Amino acid sequence: MKTIKIILSFIIISLFSISCDDWLDVKPKTQVESSELLKDEAGYKDALWGVYTLMVQKSMYGLNMTVSLDAMAKIYSRVGTSATQYPLSTYSYTSTKAKSLINDVWQKTYTTIANVNNIIGNIQEADPAMFSKDNYNVIYGEALGLRAFLHFDLLRLFAPAYADDPEAQGIPYVDHFDYNITEVQTVSKTIDLILKDLEDAATLLKVADPLCTGRTITTSDDNGYLLDRTFRFNYYAVVATMARVYMWKGDKVNAALKAKEVISDSGCKWTSIDDIAIAEEKRDHTFTPEHIFRLRVEEMEKNIEYTFSTIMAWATGYSFSVMDRDAAIIYPHTTDWRGWNTRYGWSENLGLNSSSIYRLPNKFWQYEDMPAEFKNLMPIIRFPEMKLIVAECNPTTEGAEIINEIRSHRGITEEFLATSTETQVLDEILNEYRREFYGEGLMWYYYKRLNKKSIPYLSYGYSYSMAMDQTKYVWPMPEEEIEFGNRNKENEL
Known part of the structure; x- marks a missing residue:
């Protein structure tokens, strides 16, 4: 060795x-x-x-x-x-x-x-x-x-x-x-x-x-x-990190305890639609009340200038983008604030080709008239992650309720069935990670923590696995x- x-x-x-x-x-x-x-x-x-x-x-x-x-x-x-x-x-x-x-x-x-x-x-x-x-x-x-x-x-x-x-x-x-x-x-x-x-x-x-x-x-x-x-x-960043570490270790009892402490005591609250359904430059793109x-x-604007650029010369070769047909699978609920239909979190069509629409997340874009409290923010730990940890730890007893709570605070009126099986709950938790954490790196850690033998990906509206x-x-x-x-x-x- x-x-x-x-x-x-x-x-x-x-x-x-x-x-x-x-x-x-x-x-x-x-x-x-x-x-x-x-x-x-x-x-x-x-x-x-x-x-x-x-x-x-x-x-x-x-x-x-x-x-x-x-x-x-x-x-x-x-x-x-x-x-x-x-x-x-x-x-x-x-x-x-x-x-x-x-x-x-x-x-x-x-x-x-x-x-x-x-x-x-x-x-x-x-x-x-x-x-x-x-x-x-x-x-x-x-x-x-x-x-x-x-x-x-x-x-x-x-x-x-x-x-x-x-x-x-x-x-x-x-x-x-x-x-x-x-x-x-x-x-x-x-x-x-x-x-x-x-x-x-x-x-x-x-x-x-x-x-x-x-x-x-x-x-x-x-x-x-x-x-x-x-x-x-x-203190609550420490406790939230403990929840992450216990999840990594597979200790769901302690992970849920730590996540629940953050949820109940940290003072974090859900973002209001009043800070989302407004002019793009005034919008709370990173959902600041949820930041732990x-x-x-x-240097945010400089850091992302290629990754999330709409400038055609850069977007073609550098940008991270999502196609319309793939977005429809990720965001099936038309009223979801995070999705393409509401367009609160996405750019205009990049125009990369005539047959498909491609958009970029605008979570980290900066604007001249952006409120100071929203500028240059990189969320490292957020409230929804703690909710999803609890749901994953207790899928049959709390999973459906938490998924519906998240939906209600993201503009989704369709309820997730309380009678859903454990597998259905866990599948929906995966879907929520995909919808919620663009640009924050959590999806990768989620797959690795579970040691997934394959991970899903989309192309031209079709689902594949890697x-x-x-x-x-x-x-x-x-x-x-x-x-x-x-x-x-x-x-x-």
Whole structure:
């Protein structure tokens, strides 16, 4: 058996004033005095903000760990052959384009984890009295939660599904900030480490996060540091991630418990038609009341300019689009807000050919007159996912009721039969994932979690299936040495 290890270099964190133009300065192979950088509360705040800034990069949640994953899930009729993601749609992971994208995800995510570990390693030794009010627990809890969250997404991409083999090779779980080598863990052990960090994060945030304590936060209170917790890895983001992890592990009892806690206590609510059935530039395209955790991607328009472009020269070769005949199968209910008949979430006809209509999702389009609260948003965890988790965990007792609840909040009047069988409920849950999460990457993770032996796809109004195996489900770890992640092969033991 071969051992795979990862070596993380030290990085430099440049402190800065918090603004949308600030970026974390990451320079590999440079050791710095973390104690000097993180000598006060302001330094910790800036360092944690820098982590979120890294996460919105195009190589991470700004595109490739969200939008790009849909190419593998086969939810589009076309992925342009010139698109960076096209090799992903054919599972050609060793192609030049795919290797570059995959290696970048690996490198940038472990870079971000290194930044998180720098915060954790220092705050563990810091005097809590140095922090105002609840900020010690909040910063420490967010950092632990983010470390777990980032490792979980790497596990979902670079290792086999738990359902396939829990003892298969997982990923390195890096929980320290130094030059020491971190060995790869099994999938099962990695899950255990993820859950441990999430549990510790939840303990810290439960007593400090304003979403839990009910503490009123104003702009004059610590300069509004704890305002709008959906942009931070808040307590309910931690619990929702626990629901995801338990689902990945196949522990439906705990998954349902965590999802129900988020549903009942987080304060999330369904989007209103009043924010949907209005002028396109004023519309709440990402359904913001349903956001549990989100990121503001200031470069959103630039990131998606090819993927969801209506410019003919780009749309032909680059864009992700859906054909009318395929959309009619995905969205069979004519009143569905998300579908083609209402057209709240789709572009005009691209005009790619005279015989078919092709449209693009407009979820991430930006408009000059767009309300500020809707701009540049990438939802990472949303309320409907928690509902669907509960439905999947309890298909015969709660499944039909939850499906009808979702339908009622998406403009669908036709009821799903309460007498539906478990198989029918689970099939409809799959359909809801396809309708709901365009551009968010969840469909791919859904198929992989269930270790589906085939996944459906549509072409010219006909349904087909793509045979799947671990060569398609698992991204290869980078073979070559990269700046922050190193896959080193040793001799056979």
